[in-house]
Amino acid sequence: MFHALDIIGTLAFAISGALTAINKKLDLFGVLTIAFVTAVGGGTLRDVLTGSTPVGWMLNLDSVYIILLGFCLSALFWRRLEKLRVSLFLFDTIGLGVFTMIGIEKGLIAGLHPVICVALGTMTACFGGVIRDILCNEIPVLFRKETFYATVCIFGGIVFFALRRTGLNIDIIYAASSALIIIFRLLAVKFKWYLPVLKV
Amino acid sequence: MFHALDIIGTLAFAISGALTAINKKLDLFGVLTIAFVTAVGGGTLRDVLTGSTPVGWMLNLDSVYIILLGFCLSALFWRRLEKLRVSLFLFDTIGLGVFTMIGIEKGLIAGLHPVICVALGTMTACFGGVIRDILCNEIPVLFRKETFYATVCIFGGIVFFALRRTGLNIDIIYAASSALIIIFRLLAVKFKWYLPVLKV
Amino acid sequence: MFHALDIIGTLAFAISGALTAINKKLDLFGVLTIAFVTAVGGGTLRDVLTGSTPVGWMLNLDSVYIILLGFCLSALFWRRLEKLRVSLFLFDTIGLGVFTMIGIEKGLIAGLHPVICVALGTMTACFGGVIRDILCNEIPVLFRKETFYATVCIFGGIVFFALRRTGLNIDIIYAASSALIIIFRLLAVKFKWYLPVLKV
Numbered sequence: 001m002f003h004a005l006d007i008i009g010t011l012a013f014a015i016s017g018a019l020t021a022i023n024k025k026l027d028l029f030g031v032l033t034i035a036f037v038t039a040v041g042g043g044t045l046r047d048v049l050t051g052s053t054p055v056g057w058m059l060n061l062d063s064v065y066i067i068l069l070g071f072c073l074s075a076l077f078w079r080r081l082e083k084l085r086v087s088l089f090l091f092d093t094i095g096l097g098v099f100t101m102i103g104i105e106k107g108l109i110a111g112l113h114p115v116i117c118v119a120l121g122t123m124t125a126c127f128g129g130v131i132r133d134i135l136c137n138e139i140p141v142l143f144r145k146e147t148f149y150a151t152v153c154i155f156g157g158i159v160f161f162a163l164r165r166t167g168l169n170i171d172i173i174y175a176a177s178s179a180l181i182i183i184f185r186l187l188a189v190k191f192k193w194y195l196p197v198l199k200v
Numbered sequence: 201m202f203h204a205l206d207i208i209g210t211l212a213f214a215i216s217g218a219l220t221a222i223n224k225k226l227d228l229f230g231v232l233t234i235a236f237v238t239a240v241g242g243g244t245l246r247d248v249l250t251g252s253t254p255v256g257w258m259l260n261l262d263s264v265y266i267i268l269l270g271f272c273l274s275a276l277f278w279r280r281l282e283k284l285r286v287s288l289f290l291f292d293t294i295g296l297g298v299f300t301m302i303g304i305e306k307g308l309i310a311g312l313h314p315v316i317c318v319a320l321g322t323m324t325a326c327f328g329g330v331i332r333d334i335l336c337n338e339i340p341v342l343f344r345k346e347t348f349y350a351t352v353c354i355f356g357g358i359v360f361f362a363l364r365r366t367g368l369n370i371d372i373i374y375a376a377s378s379a380l381i382i383i384f385r386l387l388a389v390k391f392k393w394y395l396p397v398l399k400v
Numbered sequence: 401m402f403h404a405l406d407i408i409g410t411l412a413f414a415i416s417g418a419l420t421a422i423n424k425k426l427d428l429f430g431v432l433t434i435a436f437v438t439a440v441g442g443g444t445l446r447d448v449l450t451g452s453t454p455v456g457w458m459l460n461l462d463s464v465y466i467i468l469l470g471f472c473l474s475a476l477f478w479r480r481l482e483k484l485r486v487s488l489f490l491f492d493t494i495g496l497g498v499f500t501m502i503g504i505e506k507g508l509i510a511g512l513h514p515v516i517c518v519a520l521g522t523m524t525a526c527f528g529g530v531i532r533d534i535l536c537n538e539i540p541v542l543f544r545k546e547t548f549y550a551t552v553c554i555f556g557g558i559v560f561f562a563l564r565r566t567g568l569n570i571d572i573i574y575a576a577s578s579a580l581i582i583i584f585r586l587l588a589v590k591f592k593w594y595l596p597v598l599k600v
Contacts, residue, residue, distance in 0.1 A: 021343070027395040029350045030343025044249065049444065051453025053251025058316045078398060116458045130535075135330070137339045139537045143421070143430025150429045195427040198478060221543070227595040229550045230543025244449065253451025258516045278598060335530070337539045 005178075006102065009095025010063050012088055014039040014070030015081060017132050022078050024136050034132055035071045039063065041128035046103055046120050050110050093185045097178035099125040100153040104160060105174070118157030126150045148188035151195060156181035205378075206302065209295025210263050214239040214270030215281060216292055217332050222278050224336050234332055235271045239263065241328035246303055246320050250310050293385045297378035299325040300353040304360060305374070318357030326350045348388035351395060356381035405578075406502065409495025410463050414439040414470030415481060416492055417532050422478050424536050434532055435471045439463065441528035446503055446520050450510050493585045497578035499525035500553040504560060505574070518557030526550045545597050548588035556581035 017038025021031040037044075040057045047055040057063045074081060081088065103124030107117030126142055126149060133140040142150055160177040164170070187193070217238025221231040237244075240257045247255040257263045274281060281288065303324030307317030326342055326349060333340040342350055360377040364370070387393070417438025421431040437444075440457045447455040457463045474481060481488065503524030507517030526542055526549060533540040542550055560577040564570070587593070 022398045024339070025397050025399055026339075026343040027346070027397050029395055030340075031398070033343060048248055048448055049453065049455050050458065051251070051451070053249065054310060054312065054316075055249050058250065058312055061313055061315060064315060075398065110454060112454065112458055113461055115461060115464060116454075134334060134534060134537075135340060135343070137334075137337065137537065139424070139426075140430075140535060143426040143433060143535070146427070195429055197425050197427050198422045198431070198475065199425055222598045224539070225545075225597050225599055226539075226543040227545050227597050229595055230540075231598070233543060248448055251451070253449065254510060254512065254516075255449050258450065258512055261513055261515060264515060275598065334534060335540060335543070337537065 005094055005098045007062075007066055008091050009098050010039050010066045011070050012091030012095050013128055014067040015074050015088060016092055017128070018071055018074030019078060019081060020132060020136060022074065026136075028075065031075065032071050034135060035074065036067050037135065038128045038132040039067050039070070041131040042099065042124045042126060043102070043128075045127050045131070046106060046124050049123075050106065050112070050120070052106065052110070089189075093182050096125050096149070096153065096185055097156065097181035100156055100181055101160070101174045101178045104157055114161045118154055118161070121157045121160075122150050122153040125153045147192060147194050148185065152181050152184045152188060155184060205294055205298045207262075207266055208291050209298045210239050210266045211270045212288055212291030212295050213328055214267040215274050215288060217328070218271055218274030219278060219281060220332060220336060222274065226336075228275065231275065232271050234335060235274065236267050237335065238328045238332040239267050239270070241331040242299065242324045242326060243302070243328075245327050245331070246306060246324050249323075250306065250312070250320070252306065252310070289389075293382050296325050296349070296353065296385055297356065297381035300356055300381055301360070301374045301378045304357055314361045318354055318361070321357045321360075322350050322353040325353045347392060347394050348385065352381050352384045352388060355384060405494055405498045407462075407466055408491050409498050410439050410466045411470050412488055412491030412495050413528055414467040415474050416488060417528070418471055418474030419478060419481060420532060420536060422474065426536075428475065431475065432471050434535060435474065436467050437535065438528045438532040439467050439470070441531035442499065442524045442526060443503070443528075445527050445531070446506060446524050449523075450506065450512070450520070452506065452510070489589075493582050496525050496549070496553065496585055497556065497581035500556055500581055501560070501574045501578045504557055514561045518554055518561070521557045521560075522550050522553040525553045545594055547592060547594050548585065551595060552581050552584045552588060555584060 014035040018031050018035040020038070021034035024030075024034075026034065040055075040063055044055045044057070047053060100121040103121035104117045106124075107120040112120070130140040130142055133142075156177050159180055160173060163173045163176065214235040218231050218235040220238070221234035224230075224234075226234065240263055244255045244257065247253060300321040303321035304317045306324075307320040312320070330340040330342055333342075356377050359380055360373060363373045363376065414435040418431050418435040420438070421434035424430075424434075426434065440463055444455045444457070447453060500521040503521035504517045506524075507520040512520070530540040530542055533542075556577050559580055560573060563573045563576065
């Protein structure tokens with residue numbers, strides 16, 4: 001089931017990247033590239049920094065095909081997809097929860113410290129969007145006054161390591177932590193929670 | 201002969217990077233750095249993502265010296281080089297064909313899937329320019345409405361893998377595919393072929 | 401003592417990154433991230449390019465904690481820190497000298513050519529700021545008409561390798577070269593030395 005959610009997340013990230021690129025008036029190669037980096041950029045950065053190379057999408061092509069699908073869907077139906085913002089937002093939020101846990105899992109496998117694992121989870125979930133924004137020549141939306149995004153990943157990561165001390169089944173902890181991230185993100189958007197900006 | 205073409209391509213990329221940086225009014229260190237990343241940025245990204253480290257230019261300093269030469273030529277003769285745009289464009293196009301094949305070869309050596317090899321070839325040839333544009337704070341020209349650039353690399357890569365099935369001598373296939381990229385690129389510029397932009 | 405200077409440099413880089421991000425009106429997560437990449441971005445790039453992974457800060461968390469301290473100090477006292485520009489500049493300059501030598505040392509351990517070692521030293525000291533500026537959507541200040549910054553690192557690196565031929569004690573050479581970088585940087589700022597820009 002986790003794998004199915006991974007696919008949903010990748011597809012949502014790819015489509016959101018493609019739609020951003022289309023709105024930026026990039027050509028089809030630009031749209032494909034931005035869809036690609038939005039979907040796998042965070043995980044790629046994580047793999048490069050931890051030395052897990054060749055990076056994930058080079059060895060298992062599943063995400064490549066899902067991104068190509070997302071790219072084709074976006075190129076054909078971008079006007080309609082714009083109107084499905086709510087569904088896309090839900091898929092994106094699922095991706096946020098799942099990718100955070102995938103990043104944490106990779107960190108644990110590499111034997112890294114919990115603080116680094118939480119950073120890797122957040123990076124996996126959030127930094128594809130950062131690379132997308134850099135390529136589109138904008139200050140990453142992640143760093144600006146927005147509803148909680150990276151914050152919910154960090155929070156979910158901390159909860160994961162707190163639950164892990166209880167000795168509960170690890171699969172349950174992964175499921176619970178990603179569910180918590182998803183719920184927290186939905187609440188944050190609904191109630192417009194955001195981090196403060198110091199200088200106004 | 202392939203190696204001689206590699207040198208021509210590296211020199212052309214370094215000079216094109218240096219001229220861009222000079223036009224952006226960067227200082228000499230900025231010009232050197234941009235020349236450097238334009239020439240070896242694509243190959244460096246490929247090496248990092250595939251885990252071939254230390255990256256190429258750290259082990260074989262040939263490209264470092266060629267880039268330093270291109271930097272000195274640019275710093276001394278930038279006004280005249282601006283007028284040699286046509287020659288530089290030809291050298292750049294040779295680099296495009298050669299670097300694509302070098303990237304594909306590295307992918308094959310690493311045992312990666314043809315789809316990934318084509319991506320690595322395109323990355324090697326095109327992503328130095330992407331990093332150059334990011335450092336110069338512009339949306340990468342590669343993603344905008346331009347004549348075919350990355351597209352000819354992808355096309356050449358597909359032709360390479362089609363020819364490879366015929367059992368022809370591999371060196372001939374490399375030469376034919378890079379020649380095809382060069383010709384296709386020249387035609388694309390002459391006849392102003394480009395990829396569509398969806399939103400106008 | 402070298403380690404104490406390393407801490408001072410990391411703290412200064414983190415605070416300078418945080419203050420930049422606060423002035424750019426980023427939210428707290430943005431401030432934390434920019435503080436982080438400013439402090440460890442150069443060393444991280446060096447580790448990734450040389451294949452020393454997982455990168456340094458994932459294995460030894462000292463710099464993570466120092467950056468968190470710098471982040472907290474900046475978030476609480478940013479108005480006052482702005483007025484301590486001179487002290488911060490001194491700390492930053494110490495970081496410049498120390499980080500250059502750390503980068504050169506890593507290159508030597510990896511058995512790389514002196515030219516590459518000098519590049520790695522300069523990268524370690526200067527490229528955190530480059531990544532900071534890219535994330536803040538500005539042309540890196542390092543590439544613009546500034547007082548010598550990267551130039552003093554390159555100069556210090558060349559002096560290091562010249563002294564190394566004399567057979568002097570290596571610790572003395574490290575100390576002398578980093579001291580030279582610090583002094584040269586202070587003089588460059590005082591007397592407004594900078595590299596030329598070709599096009600005016």
